[in-house]
Amino acid sequence: MATSTSWRRRTILIFVNLLFFNCLYAQITISGFVKDSKQKNVAGVSITLVDTYDGATSAADGSFKFSTTEKGKFILEFTVSGYNSVREEVIIEDKDIVINAILKEKITDLNVVTITAGSFEASDKKKGTVLSSLDIVTTASANADISAALKTLPGTQQIGEAEGLFVRGGTANESKIFIDGQLVNNFFNSSVPGIASRGRFNPFLFKGTIFSAGGYSALYGQALSSALNLESIDLPEKTEASLGVSVLSLSAGIQKLAKNKKASWGFSYDYTDLSLAFAVVKQNQDFFKTPRTHTLDANFRIKTKKGIIKYYGYLSTNSIGVRRADIDSVQLRNSFDIRNLNTFQNITWKNNIGSGWNYLAGLSFSTNKDDIKNDLINDADQQVTTPIAYAFKNFALENRATYAQARIVFEKRLKGLNKLRVGTEQFYSNEDITFTLYDGSRFPTNVKENLTAFFAETDFYLSKNLAAKIGARSEHSGFLDEWNIAPRVSVAYKFKDNSQASIASGVFYQSPERRYLPTSISDIAYAKATHYIAQYQKFKNDRIFRTEVYYKDYNNLYTIGNNSLGNNELLNNQGTGYAKGIEFFWRDKKTVKGLDYWISYSYIDTKRQFLNFPMSMTPNFAATHTASLVLKKFILPLKTGFNASYSVASGRPYYNLQYDAAQNKTIIKDNGKTIPFNNLSFSVNYLPNLGKTDKKAFAVWVLSLNNILGFKQVYGYDYGNINNTKREITPPSRSFVFLGCFLSFGVDRTQDAINNNL
């Protein structure tokens, strides 16, 4: 019995011992090294024996070591951000295990090379963009005008006599502007000849800006030089009302965010009247109708299950009447009167349809109506119609245009970061222009266009450091009755020090401008530009340096001549040209604490024969050297931002081109170079409520002084038709002052709620 008990005891003891031994004492050590594919040690890797607590974190030398009491078949997982996880099977028995792992660097948006040749991106969300939306508003010379801010970037010209972006030797018409991919036909307000008008849209409508000075994506077309894509904002952060008062305008608006934060709507109204400003700042011209604009806009945005629907609608009327001395006579004056009505409506739907596919569909519709009346008047404001050379100075022009666009782009996410985009778009335009002569004879013309485009593009990552964007676009113009095909390629390579080099090339086509149509000439084809761009960029610690060289080859440019009415008409498209240059951009937010500045410099050599140019020559919109310095400093204790910008450009050529009937060709009767362009501007933003979270309203005061030193700016010369009088084209006033206060009233009570809790 005793033996039996002791045996039993012994058995249990062994049994228990065995159990304890197994559980507690049979520790196995697992150790090893973690390296990357280049045999470099990887620190901070979490090594986990999956489904147990056991594991370790790799040290600076990539080594790790931990012990476990587990037994059997397990998975050992190596994870660290920036690398793909590795899972290794281990069988834990009674021997220590040494296991090494090699991790492959993950390709993510953050560490890969980005394709940047030719383009400047401004965005609030993405890190590493060159400019943010706020930068556009706080650029001193820009006065919150998007295109004016872009004029401080390399590649753009300091043109003041006409609106639009003149990029790398191209005309403003060669730059197209898009909102969420949809073309905006009349981005700028209608203006008076010789005076640039502002863009129609408020920069706060957009969260991102991609300004492409060349070599841009196959998703965009009909622009020989440049594409500017503005990405509209999503849902607002909160319900908010706003009110603005300035020397130029009054505005009010509301943005309402639904309770569930899935939808929002809003509208705003703006009345701009330059009477007050013109009373203070003397204008060179006699504005018998001061510029007045009424603008109404409305929007709604709906977050759907897997996407977002955005609508934006805009309606604006403006009128301007200006008189100035007639160039051909001593006592007569020229009176120019314009009334404009413009509407723009755009709805887009971004939707994710699963298995890596999403689409962006857009539909836009816009109308534009200009009524222009030009008269030659005497002291008594009466029309002068004799002699006959004067009579032609009395005319009226009615423009009526309707535009529509439908567009869809599908995007498929492929393995890694590779992407494929395919899409199509259809443009429709119907433009009526009626020219009425002094004697009441009317000459109506109509041009309709249906343009179809198909495009495809792929972002292809050969490795983390080497990527290519390859695309093609094909268009059919109903008006020209012709197809084109435009290949586009860009390649970017990232160096070890994170700087990168890119090259880009592409073919770009564009149909003739409406103002030279219709034409009696048949067999008119697309104008064509081929871009070659090489770029080097280094981005580090809030400093960016980039330089680009480019060559642009123009073919089939449109030439014009006089038609029977004395108006310009398309003659052929055998014009040619080139543009080549080098550009530098440097931005630094780091060296001087709190100071943010950028410098840009552009050199261009360009010649072209187009329009009425009698030979290949440097166009009057290209200055050889252009440079800008932009400075921004926000002084927190003063709650004030100080911004300054200085732009300088060498003189631009000017020409007096006149048709010589005897020789039956256009000749250069006079030419020269303007004085260099200089502009120093200054602006102050004062935010009195900054940091005071209990305030109901948030105010921003803006004071801006344009051309503060009163540099004389001459954009070119006008010439008389009859006696060749030469007159400078200058801005309406040398300097300009703007003062305004903008209030927003948040309806969010987050802060109150917290403070009440104390």
Add this chain to the structure above:
Amino acid sequence: MKKIILLSACTFLFALGAFAQSDKYMGAMKKILSTVDEAMKDVSSINSLADGMERIAKAEKTQWLPYYYAAFFKTNAAFRLENLADDGDQVADAVTRLLDIADSLSPNNSEISTVRAMATTVKMMVDPQSRYMTIGQEIEKNLQAAMKQDPTNPRPYYFKGTSLQRTPEFMGGGCDAASKFLNTAKEKFMVAKPASEISPNWGMEQTIEALKECEGK
């Protein structure tokens, strides 16, 4: 008889095993938490704490605390990063993923909301000038939620207080604004009792230290 003894031994051991399981969880949690003071000295050891918590989280699957602590440690490490501007977004996103899981295991949890406010602060600090207006509101929203979910929790008040302490006075920060919250935090710490040995129990010392700093000024 033999059979009975063997059977009861097995039952006993089985029960012991089950007990050991939760004991093992508590032990592992306590083991990591006991090294916190030592580890808080540098970024890499704080990250090791986070890794350890994440391992427990993934093995347990149903406990919110290890997810919470993993997020908390990762956030603390981020605050000490020299290159926060470059890596902050990535860390904040990883922390958010952990907090989302913690939240699904323990919804409307004041502690989780507090760490969410901290992670959101990391995101703001990546680019304070342009993110202050938008992300600043998100931080407040999370803190407000934390205060509402458990009015006895001192930690959201502590975090709000220290945030204000580091905000310049003309921006609505400074010691005057901060001490209001820090004192509230202190009062709440005095009466706060952690639910268990491994429940969140940090912030008291830091609150007193912050108050001292303010008094010194």
